[in-house]
Amino acid sequence: MTAFHPQHAETVFTYGAPGLKFGVGARHELGHDLSQLGARRVLVVTDPGVAATGAPAEIADVLRAASIEAVVFDRSRVEPTDGSFEEAISFARAEGPFDAIVAVGGGSSIDTAKAVNLLTTNDGELMDYVNAPVGRARAPKNALLPLVAVPTTTGTGSESTTICVLDIVSQHVKTGISHARLRPTLAVVDPELTLTQPAGVTAASGLDILCHALESYTARPYTSYEHKQADQRVPYCGSNPIADMWSEKALSLMAASFRTAVRDGGDLAARTEVALAATFAGLGFGNAGVHIPHANAYPIAGQAPQDFHPADYPVHDDGSDHGLVPHGMAVSLTAPAAFRFTFEAAPERHVHAAELLAPGATRPDDPAEFLPQVLAGIMRDVGIPAGIGAVGFGAGDIDSLVDGTMKQQRLLATAPREVTEDDVAAILGQSLEIW
Ligand SMILES: NC(=O)c1ccc[n+]([C@@H]2O[C@H](COP(=O)([O-])OP(=O)(O)OC[C@H]3O[C@@H](n4cnc5c(N)ncnc54)[C@H](O)[C@@H]3O)[C@@H](O)[C@H]2O)c1
Incomplete structure (x- = not known):
């Protein structure tokens, strides 16, 4: 811990948060929300368990009803790894370009969407951005796409944070990527989506x-x-x-x-x-x-x-x-x-x-x-x-x-x-x- 010198004590704290829409039925407004963000073609990121509840398909339909094209990636890994992030990034690069991303799921899907957002808007590879000393902790140069996070679990808070967490399999270590630009633009928290949470x-x-x-x-x-x-x-x-x-x-x-x-x-x-x-x-x-x-x-x-x-x-x-x-x-x-x-x-x-x-x-x-x-x-x-x-x-x-x-x-x-x-x-x- 750094030695504390009262004459140099911190006097300033900061507070950052995404836009927030909270409440039963909030998910039905996602077409409007994405239109407001100027989106015409959106990547929906989810995982197999959440996809099986039907929620991502329902949300993709809501987007299509607002004349927004929606492409679904439903293979986020539960507790993601470097390999699973890379699979999602490759999918997004092959299917893109997109002009917004919607994450539907728990921390695993939201974190996967953050990594996809970072690596489809900035050059380099995943390890360039992973926290040091495991990675090179590079800061993204370019702005990221609008990311709308729709949590289906009640826990991680990833819909409002500036980090994504992953397991670096070859190094047997869990770590993250941390930068203010990773924070979602908007969190849409609809408690009805959590009713199926086991x-x-x-x-x-x-x-x-x-x-x-x-x-x-x-x-x-x-x-x-x-x-x-x-x-x-x-x-x-x-x-x-x-x-x-x-x-x-x-x-x-x-x-x-x-x-x-x-x-x-x-x-x-x-x-x-x-x-x-x-x-x-x-x-x-x-x-x-x-x-x-x-x-x-x-x-x-x-x-x-x-x-x-x-x-x-x-x-x-x-x-x-x-x-x-x-x-x-x-x-x-x-x-x-x-x-x-x-x-x-x-x-x-x-x-x-x-x-x-x-x-x-x-x-x-x-x-x-x-x-x-x-x-x-x-x-x-x-x-x-x-x-x-x-x-x-x-x-x-x-x-x-x-x-x-x-x-x-x-x-x-x-x-x-x-x-x-x-x-x-x-x-x-x-x-x-x-x-
Ligand atoms: N970025 C951050 O700020 C942050 C903070 C804490 C944790 N995390 C990370 O988040 C991950 C954990 O996320 P989590 O706890 O939200 O769970 P999760 O995303 O890993 O999901 C857990 C399981 O629940 C299923 N599931 C999720 N919602 C469901 C629903 N509504 N109905 C049915 N099944 C559902 C999923 O398919 C999965 O099998 C970890 O990788 C952790 O490291 C990130």
Whole structure:
């Protein structure tokens, strides 16, 4: 962590967001929305599971009814890889040109659409733009096409963020591409599209919402950074009053409706509140940033034991060398221990977050245990595995997981305390078995 010199303390924070259209039936207006963006020929990006619900075909018809040609790519990989991004980019280059892109799906489809948008408007190859040190972290020179993101899961917030996440198979590492130009132009969030989201996906992606809100709420405050120059500003600027507001509200919405949405997927009121929570948390973390649980999630997902495949997720047959721990699940597995570790940096924030998530709950004698207990209780209730041991990791895997986490310095720099290798090893050790 950079040394803090009060005379050079940061005084400025930033806030960026796409246009937003939220509510039941919002998808029926996509023809109008795309026309307003000047689109005549659109690429619709989705994945096989979402395509099977019929939603992308319905949206393509809505576009055609507005005299917009729609070409559908329905092979986004769930938890994308460099190879799957390249397949989508090749498809778009062969079928293009397009003048807008519509992503219909969860984070996997929206992230695939972001990569397609970047590589069909700018020269070079994927690795030129992937975050350093894995890739060359080049900034795009050209403007991207308008991208309209239509989420069908309630979790990632990718419809409002400036990143896309991928697995670089040859290097056994999960990383991302991060640039302000990747942010979608418009997010169209229609809770009706989430009614078919399977319970297992609702649970894992819901833990992503909770961790976005909790990590950005407990992130290092923007005032603790050195003052930046205008050209040094980054999308993730630390916790700040605007991101805090989104995060707090997201936690309250999740307290009210998350368990119901997992238990009864047809409950539109609960689905709507969880969709609102995902949107709010995305707007919060998309500006403040996330820290230790997300940093740990990258190696947990990238090194997952081969035989772990949770219910409601596809089994890939494309030669992947690891199992599938979905992103939200991977993030949550070390979150209780991570918040025990970060407690001392901002005790009042950790206690307040626990109160928002479990109104009226009795505080344990040790206040540092309050948030870990509340979070673990929710994880247990929605069927998340009881720790990294339950997805197949053992004590012997911790060194290699620590190596993977320490590579995520961009995220660890947002933690409210300095994080050493020993700290990460202790957090992972406590997460072998949460309950
Ligand atoms: N860009 C970002 O800001 C960001 C943030 C967090 C996570 N991510 C990435 O997003 C990905 C995870 O995305 P996700 O959790 O949204 O899930 P997902 O896109 O991976 O989808 C999970 C599964 O649910 C199915 N599905 C999705 N919506 C459905 C619906 N309405 N009905 C039926 N089936 C449906 C999909 O077909 C898929 O099988 C990961 O790759 C993760 O790294 C990106």
